[in-house]
Amino acid sequence: MKEPVKDRFTVTYRLFCREGEAEVMAEALCIEQTIEFPLQYVRKENIGREVIGRVESLRKAGRRCYDAVISFLDETAGPDFPQFLNVLFGNSSLKPGIRVERIDLSPHMLGFFKGPRFGIDGLRKRCGAYDRPLLCTAIKPLGLPARELAHRAYRFAYGGIDIIKDDHGLSNQVFAPFKERASRCAEAIHKANARTGGAAIYAPNITSGCDELFERAVFAKRVGAGAFLISPGLAGYDAVKRIASSDDLDLPLIYHPAFQGSFVTNGMSGISPAVLFGELPRLAGSDAAIFPNFGGRFTFSKASCGGVRDGCVRDMTGIRKIFPVPGGGMGLSSLDMMKDFYGTDVAFLIGGDLFAHGNDIVSTCRMFREIVMSV
């Protein structure tokens, strides 16, 4: 047996409980997430105490809530991303009143999870867009044939959108099969770029089972896609990590939160928006993270969205910053408010609303761009 490395990473859990219960709850968490075994039956000579989670600090964070910083031995969790998630919140997700608030990896652990390949700087370079927010939209709806989706993609690119992604519901359906859609949309966007001198990129949705996901990625890159869209809630985080570290599939990755909402719909358990939409996609290797903005179709607060932004850009030694991509029912009229809130390092995702300002989508995209570029 190799000598285990003694570095530890820490997770901050918010515990929602009554005065006096927090300590017991934190200690239970240390065991539940590691040995999951009654402490009294652990024969001391056989396993090192360091294998068990350790409460590093515990402080009151508000009325009936406490923040417990718990450290775990790196070797219990890394380098396997699924196992890291298991130590983070495997069984404890099943207990109410526990919310993952923040992750701080050791330098050793950051060596396992290298994060995004591009990050904010790299993605800006790809899009040729510096010192301003990026513009993002989605090709939809499901049901349109690939030819028509590609026509929309062309107009978006011609109007000045930077990142044109598949709607996350476009998979490989008969209406617009993946290969045909990816080929046509990539070609349409390259054609628009050739006319505008722009650098719009197409991000097809490669979310699928593991083999299929990689086949789609290889195909999409070959036909000229500029990024990949992945929903790790459906495909698993490991797919993100593997593509981010693949030598061949060296395109930016955009995270989509599909099937992960239940982590954040109950403020008193689950995973904080900052971690779910910021830190986790970032650690796994996404370069941009889509999440529901405040004031849209979803019900997220400004505080939650500020948390996501921080999770995307706060210092994480050696891990690149990524774009927060607020969306979910946003429109041109929301942009001024969003610019004030998010600043420059953000990508604004507007979908259906681009169709709400008359039939000339190119003009609407140009309005989108003008509003974003105006000071």
Next chain:
Amino acid sequence: MKEPVKDRFTVTYRLFCREGEAEVMAEALCIEQTIEFPLQYVRKENIGREVIGRVESLRKAGRRCYDAVISFLDETAGPDFPQFLNVLFGNSSLKPGIRVERIDLSPHMLGFFKGPRFGIDGLRKRCGAYDRPLLCTAIKPLGLPARELAHRAYRFAYGGIDIIKDDHGLSNQVFAPFKERASRCAEAIHKANARTGGAAIYAPNITSGCDELFERAVFAKRVGAGAFLISPGLAGYDAVKRIASSDDLDLPLIYHPAFQGSFVTNGMSGISPAVLFGELPRLAGSDAAIFPNFGGRFTFSKASCGGVRDGCVRDMTGIRKIFPVPGGGMGLSSLDMMKDFYGTDVAFLIGGDLFAHGNDIVSTCRMFREIVMSV
């Protein structure tokens, strides 16, 4: 373009809302889960109305809650399991007050998702255990060397446990690397079987990233494992589906709920225990599903657990029934109550409590077996 098949599957969503809001909420769900696009901008000539979800019925289910049965065109979701989950609850998971209650697939869709290879009958045959509940335990704790874990496995098998699984936190850590652990534990259990004439099976945890998961499965089968443990919340459901339909990896699959608790910790949104711990693992191809029993370390109600049992065994044309495996802090003293509640088609999972009745684990396992077999 091929002519799309017109079969539809239905999902029952429980909507938590005020009188008069349910209809609007149900209609919004139909759009959110499919075209995700403002209906007024959908050009009627281009996409068929059948692509959009359709409210089949809506009825009051209690105070401030309504059950909406919504149908979706099979072709929007299958045969890709991740995309099926996306149509089921992709974006709507991000909205509070929506809970997935039940899934009813069309025969066409059931052709895509064939479910478990073994099911209750097949797993009974493997274990040589008919007309009684199965006995299940976990090898742990994390931190023990493989040799000692194997010694525990031997004693469990010798004492009469049917299914001996890795703790879900045992991955490929330095303490007991996967290959060494799988080899030693499988060997130990075969040795015990040779002495007892029994048919205990070993279920190593193969949860990991996709490639690694399959490598582990292949290796484990070769060294004599009798089943596989997978947490699809970590590895993705597609891994379960692929193993369940693989010609070579023809062993029973045991589902573990790690990292999925947030779907069920808030009763007013997420996924019902019946679907999360029953229908989904079953459709994906698991033969047994572990979930937290009432009265243990977790906080599940009897009603929830009854729901899980129903999700595991209710009629789903052509899809085999699977074992519910209640666990999570259960002990010998809970067995009579559990027998009353679950009947015969169940596997009882007892972990740490097998160490709470003296040092002779073999005797404790025999007590476990006697209690289960007594009428």
